[in-house]
Amino acid sequence: MRRVLPTVEQFVQGIRASDRVLLGRAITLVESTRADHQAMAQEIIARLMELPAPDTFRIGITGSPGVGKSTFIEALGMYLTGRGRRVAVLAIDPSSAVSQGSILGDKTRMEQLSASGMAFIRPSPSGDSLGGVARKTRETILLVEAAGFDTVIIETVGVGQSEYAVHSMTDVFLLLLLPGAGDELQGIKRGIVEMADVLAVNKSDGDRASLAAQARAHYLNATHLLPPKDSGWAPRVLACSAQEGTGIAEVWAALEEYRTTTQTNRYFYENRQKQAAHWFREALELGLAQLFYQHPAVKERYASLEAKVLSGKTSPFAAATELLDIFRK
Amino acid sequence: MRRVLPTVEQFVQGIRASDRVLLGRAITLVESTRADHQAMAQEIIARLMELPAPDTFRIGITGSPGVGKSTFIEALGMYLTGRGRRVAVLAIDPSSAVSQGSILGDKTRMEQLSASGMAFIRPSPSGDSLGGVARKTRETILLVEAAGFDTVIIETVGVGQSEYAVHSMTDVFLLLLLPGAGDELQGIKRGIVEMADVLAVNKSDGDRASLAAQARAHYLNATHLLPPKDSGWAPRVLACSAQEGTGIAEVWAALEEYRTTTQTNRYFYENRQKQAAHWFREALELGLAQLFYQHPAVKERYASLEAKVLSGKTSPFAAATELLDIFRK
Numbered sequence: 001m002r003r004v005l006p007t008v009e010q011f012v013q014g015i016r017a018s019d020r021v022l023l024g025r026a027i028t029l030v031e032s033t034r035a036d037h038q039a040m041a042q043e044i045i046a047r048l049m050e051l052p053a054p055d056t057f058r059i060g061i062t063g064s065p066g067v068g069k070s071t072f073i074e075a076l077g078m079y080l081t082g083r084g085r086r087v088a089v090l091a092i093d094p095s096s097a098v099s100q101g102s103i104l105g106d107k108t109r110m111e112q113l114s115a116s117g118m119a120f121i122r123p124s125p126s127g128d129s130l131g132g133v134a135r136k137t138r139e140t141i142l143l144v145e146a147a148g149f150d151t152v153i154i155e156t157v158g159v160g161q162s163e164y165a166v167h168s169m170t171d172v173f174l175l176l177l178l179p180g181a182g183d184e185l186q187g188i189k190r191g192i193v194e195m196a197d198v199l200a201v202n203k204s205d206g207d208r209a210s211l212a213a214q215a216r217a218h219y220l221n222a223t224h225l226l227p228p229k230d231s232g233w234a235p236r237v238l239a240c241s242a243q244e245g246t247g248i249a250e251v252w253a254a255l256e257e258y259r260t261t262t263q264t265n266r267y268f269y270e271n272r273q274k275q276a277a278h279w280f281r282e283a284l285e286l287g288l289a290q291l292f293y294q295h296p297a298v299k300e301r302y303a304s305l306e307a308k309v310l311s312g313k314t315s316p317f318a319a320a321t322e323l324l325d326i327f328r329k
Numbered sequence: 330m331r332r333v334l335p336t337v338e339q340f341v342q343g344i345r346a347s348d349r350v351l352l353g354r355a356i357t358l359v360e361s362t363r364a365d366h367q368a369m370a371q372e373i374i375a376r377l378m379e380l381p382a383p384d385t386f387r388i389g390i391t392g393s394p395g396v397g398k399s400t401f402i403e404a405l406g407m408y409l410t411g412r413g414r415r416v417a418v419l420a421i422d423p424s425s426a427v428s429q430g431s432i433l434g435d436k437t438r439m440e441q442l443s444a445s446g447m448a449f450i451r452p453s454p455s456g457d458s459l460g461g462v463a464r465k466t467r468e469t470i471l472l473v474e475a476a477g478f479d480t481v482i483i484e485t486v487g488v489g490q491s492e493y494a495v496h497s498m499t500d501v502f503l504l505l506l507l508p509g510a511g512d513e514l515q516g517i518k519r520g521i522v523e524m525a526d527v528l529a530v531n532k533s534d535g536d537r538a539s540l541a542a543q544a545r546a547h548y549l550n551a552t553h554l555l556p557p558k559d560s561g562w563a564p565r566v567l568a569c570s571a572q573e574g575t576g577i578a579e580v581w582a583a584l585e586e587y588r589t590t591t592q593t594n595r596y597f598y599e600n601r602q603k604q605a606a607h608w609f610r611e612a613l614e615l616g617l618a619q620l621f622y623q624h625p626a627v628k629e630r631y632a633s634l635e636a637k638v639l640s641g642k643t644s645p646f647a648a649a650t651e652l653l654d655i656f657r658k
Contacts, residue, residue, distance in 0.1 A: 046647045053641050135646070142644060189518070273639045280638045283649030288621050289614070291657060309609045310602045312382050315471060317464070318375045320612030328620060 008040060012047045018148045020120065030139045031125045045139060048146040056145045057259055058152045060166040063176030064188060068202050069155055070109040072176055072242035077110070079248050080151055081118035088149035089113070092137050092156045092166055093124035120149055131286065134165040138279055141169060167195050168278055171268060172258045174251070177201045177219060179211035193219070194226055198236050198254045205241035212239050231267040233258055297326050340373045345380075347477045349449065359468045360454045374468060377475040385474045386588055387481045389495040392505030393517060397531050398484055399438040401505055401571035406439070408577050409480055410447035417478035418442070419469055421485045421495050422453035423462050449478055460615065463494040467608055470498060496524050497607055500597060501587045503580070506530045506548060508540035522548070523555055527565050527583045534570035541568050560596040562587055626655050 006014065006022065014022030029041040063069050077087045089110070113119045122140065127133040141152055154170055156162045167173050175188070175196035193199075199219050204212030216239050223235040236254040240247025262268040292298060305323055308314045335343065335351060343351030358370040392398050406416045418439070442448045451469065456462040470481055483499055485491040496502050504517070504525035522528070528548050533541030545568050552564040565583040569576025591597035621627060634652055637643040 042644070042647055042650060045644045049641065049644050049647075139644070139646065272641075276638050276641065276645055277635065279645035280635060280648055283646045284621070284652060285614075285618065287649055287653040288617055288656075291653060292613070292617055306606065306609060309605050312378070312601075312605065315371075315374045315378050315468070316605050316608035317468065317612045318371055318378075319609055320616055321371060323613060324616040324620060327617075 058170040060170035060173045067176045074110040074113045075242040077113040086149045088120045088144035091124040179208040201239045204239035387499040389499035389502045396505045403439040403442045404571040406442040415478045417449045417473035420453040423459040508537040530568045533568035
């Protein structure tokens, strides 16, 4: 039996009252490919954005597979809910369309946190492109924040370009690292290290403590060599053990200090503006492509022109010009 | 005094007759931002593409600064012109808008080659985006090939994404490396090594010969660990000294062998088709964005909607939807 869809008004009121069921269903609308669901999702978001913007903190987290991201996020999440913060955990995993949502898909990986009334965990939306997946996550951020979650953690698996997507929607970027100084630079793209505001060597416990110290020294050195950031913030390199719960408070302190520093120098707000402008342009590009490729006359001519391009009978640019002329009329 | 622009017919005949002055002026049209120049360039290219496609070989070359790319290209170019090939050297340097065309800008860097009647050297077009610069270079390839240059070398500086742009318009990809095994992996992105079909350790001479041998062993090992390529080709790792002229023939032999292998297994042709499809899509996207942003009603509303997005009064997605609705009408 299909459930009857609540009205926009019911969604808006429910989300404002932090109703987890309605929040979850609103996110499902955001993630839906149906046009009517999309329209309703947009209406809900538009209504919620008319309200005063909540004061929130968006934290991006990445790290190689095996670095213990889930354990770390559970430890940080529990630490924060214990201090009265309401924590939402989202994810961006463009591979989830194939793997059926491996990331966060299994909530048992964060058993304690998912049982907490102060936390809300949502697996990565699926999608056939990173752009599509990222857009859904961005809209979900707005929904969970409207529902009163003041700390939003966005995890990524660190494949392909997904770190850049997460970076483009968060206030601060945390990179988790493995102990051992030698081979990290190969596993982690240099650009990711450059994006990080806080770096934490996880699994700094037992036998691995000295390896972790080495890694920390290595990354301290590496970050010192980076050009200064627009934010005016010098990256911190810390060590922690999510398993043993050590160093979590220090990581949080660094994240908080980042927030205070960048709110004081206004970078925090400028960055959010820049991000909004970026999402705007991206939404325009996506929508424009849809308009174009679904235009009947374009659809009719597309295949034959593409064939001419592929066989080298016309230049890609001439064919594009012809198709754009058709679209314009 | 302004020179009178030749007619399309004059350009077409001139380029077919390998007139270097007309070829150069046609490329200038491709690089121009003026709409009438662009239209004329497209007409010239369209006319040239109606002719039977010439049998050409497009070689992408990259490597870290200091690896000796210019010296290598000069050595390879002289070797090829000496064997009766006609060689065009182009470049993609998205930073050239700022640095005023540092790459190939100074033709004296390839003094011998630029003096040869069998070679044609053109510095990187300038532009404010890699996409724009790449498009101009792609069109320039068609022009130089129509003018009878059968071997097109496209150099890139290896910053940002420019290697991917070069890779997307060439048949084979050559990575130049420095002697010394240790630190290369840090300077060269892993993805670039994966893209390379032929790797050549340059400066393999004098004191550096043993370091070069080390680097070669290192990269032999690294390429063996890579997954097999769609082309069915296993990357070659060679050593050479452009300065002393050693190993150049071997690098060319490897490039030629690549061509024979991939023409036999058809990958060469499939790859060119894939590239044409890619350019087609990109030209569509670029043209579509132009149509949109220059639409009067869109222009009128854009600024105020963007301001609402930046101030957080509306979601980027809602604003985009509104603007797209305006465009559609």
